[in-house]
Amino acid sequence: MKRFITKNKWISALLALLFWAALWQIIYLAVDQDVLIASPADVLGRIGDLLPAAEFWRTVSLSFIRIFGGFFAAAAMGAILAAGTAFLPSLRMIIAPALSVVKATPVASFILLALVWLRSSQLSLFISFLMVLPVFWSNLEAGILATDRELLEMANVFRVPARKRVQEIYLPSILPYFVTACRSGIGMAWKAGIAAEVLGRPAHSIGKEIYNAKIYLETVDLFAWTLIVIILSMILEKLFLFLLGKIRMQHTGK
Amino acid sequence: MAVCLDQITKYYGDKAVLQNFSLTFPERGIVCLYGASGCGKTTLLHILAGLDHAYTGSISGMEGMRCSMQFQEDRLLNWRNLEENIRLVNPDVDLDGLLQTVELDGLQKVMPQALSGGMRRRAALARALGAESDILLLDEPFKGLDFALCERLYPRIYARTEGKLTILVTHDASAAALLGDLIYQLDGPPLYVTRKIPAPLPFLQRLALPEYREERRHWLEETEA
Numbered sequence A: 001m002k003r004f005i006t007k008n009k010w011i012s013a014l015l016a017l018l019f020w021a022a023l024w025q026i027i028y029l030a031v032d033q034d035v036l037i038a039s040p041a042d043v044l045g046r047i048g049d050l051l052p053a054a055e056f057w058r059t060v061s062l063s064f065i066r067i068f069g070g071f072f073a074a075a076a077m078g079a080i081l082a083a084g085t086a087f088l089p090s091l092r093m094i095i096a097p098a099l100s101v102v103k104a105t106p107v108a109s110f111i112l113l114a115l116v117w118l119r120s121s122q123l124s125l126f127i128s129f130l131m132v133l134p135v136f137w138s139n140l141e142a143g144i145l146a147t148d149r150e151l152l153e154m155a156n157v158f159r160v161p162a163r164k165r166v167q168e169i170y171l172p173s174i175l176p177y178f179v180t181a182c183r184s185g186i187g188m189a190w191k192a193g194i195a196a197e198v199l200g201r202p203a204h205s206i207g208k209e210i211y212n213a214k215i216y217l218e219t220v221d222l223f224a225w226t227l228i229v230i231i232l233s234m235i236l237e238k239l240f241l242f243l244l245g246k247i248r249m250q251h252t253g254k
Numbered sequence B: 001m002a003v004c005l006d007q008i009t010k011y012y013g014d015k016a017v018l019q020n021f022s023l024t025f026p027e028r029g030i031v032c033l034y035g036a037s038g039c040g041k042t043t044l045l046h047i048l049a050g051l052d053h054a055y056t057g058s059i060s061g062m063e064g065m066r067c068s069m070q071f072q073e074d075r076l077l078n079w080r081n082l083e084e085n086i087r088l089v090n091p092d093v094d095l096d097g098l099l100q101t102v103e104l105d106g107l108q109k110v111m112p113q114a115l116s117g118g119m120r121r122r123a124a125l126a127r128a129l130g131a132e133s134d135i136l137l138l139d140e141p142f143k144g145l146d147f148a149l150c151e152r153l154y155p156r157i158y159a160r161t162e163g164k165l166t167i168l169v170t171h172d173a174s175a176a177a178l179l180g181d182l183i184y185q186l187d188g189p190p191l192y193v194t195r196k197i198p199a200p201l202p203f204l205q206r207l208a209l210p211e212y213r214e215e216r217r218h219w220l221e222e223t224e225a
Helices: A002-031 A038-049 A054-087 A091-102 A107-117 A122-145 A149-157 A163-199 A206-215 A218-250 B041-048 B082-089 B095-101 B119-131 B147-161 B173-179 B203-208 B210-222
Strands: B004-013 B013-024 B029-034 B055-059 B067-070 B136-138 B166-168 B180-185 B193-196
Touching: A054 A091, A054 A122, A054 A163, A054 A206, A054 A218, A091 A122, A107 A163, A122 A163, A122 B119, A149 A163, A149 B067, A149 B180, A163 A206, A163 A218, A163 B082, A206 A218, B004 B041, B013 B041, B013 B055, B029 B041, B029 B173, B041 B166, B067 B119, B067 B147, B082 B095, B082 B119, B095 B119, B095 B180, B119 B136, B119 B147, B147 B173, B147 B203, B166 B173, B173 B203, B173 B210, B193 B210, B203 B210
Parallel strands: B029 B166, B029 B180, B067 B136, B136 B166
Antiparallel strands: B004 B013, B004 B055, B180 B193
């Protein structure tokens, strides 16, 4: 039964993909201007050309390292801030408005500002950090505050050491909130990071490739790189959630 | 040093649960706080456990004492098995012996969700008995357990608590009649002592004399306010 459902799922995904590819092809034929819309065949062909090149992998991995460096730094910093604000109301009064401002500020404003302060190679790291930080902070803080008070009282009475309290009571209740933060943060970091690269154009970056494609009216390249960004984002998200699922199994048994 | 409560007052909103309540506990033995539910016994236990500080009055004799407690709720970690739940409060506990005491032997690796209500209750009791403590606080430990099982548990619990002060909150007259070296019959709220009943016989004699227990149980139940 499960096998049947799995098979069905793949077939529906494939059908959906074919539908959108067909629609793309129809629009391409209707518009009939290669500068405005590239054909699916050309784009796939270009991706096929890019994949075997060492330079392609270098570009992708450097973009990945910068953007996910920012993502993981935001996770760490978000956790520290969440722990601080959950227990210290006075710290919360200072931190919460600042992060709300960050959340509400358009990403482009930050990118342009940061361009003045930072080197272009640091830009995407900083921007993905900044975009994802409020997400981690607010989710993790909610997780800490939602920790079962009765279990904490129990730990109090039995004088359970702080390290064990964190490991056995706080972490299992925060983990679902952490997964939620990762789920919404990962796409956000990736998109904001690429946008920062487009504006900052550091050497060996996906954003620079997209920018060059636009400047030289290489629509096929523009489509190909955009498609690559989308596919990478999907793969990363699936991979990350799979790993988180494993950790969750280990910590909470469900 | 005996534990003394002096003029404890505790409000929930504008309702007094404890009002100038004073009580003295002996240094060791099982003290039963016997009375109907809702009279304020659990509140008193929480104050003794140091979980509730929003009261006036003073408590002496608790300084440096380690408490262990079975709560009214089971308060087990659902993501940890029975062994991990118990070792959380005492890593060096003799687990096999402890689980035999509450008749959960062989269930070390079982998760709490897989246990019945009565089993979870006994798991929480085992955790309280297994922790290193000077004062043991038990809040309705026999709730939901059948009579025959309770009868087997009583002597084992008494043996495990010997030498320390155990405060047992219950509205089960037969548990109070057998286990209580001293029974405080309570009513409220606000909580007050209706009677102080010291046991005239030591535990083993109480255990050996079913007529005594029966008589006491009837007496407690009939005189319940």
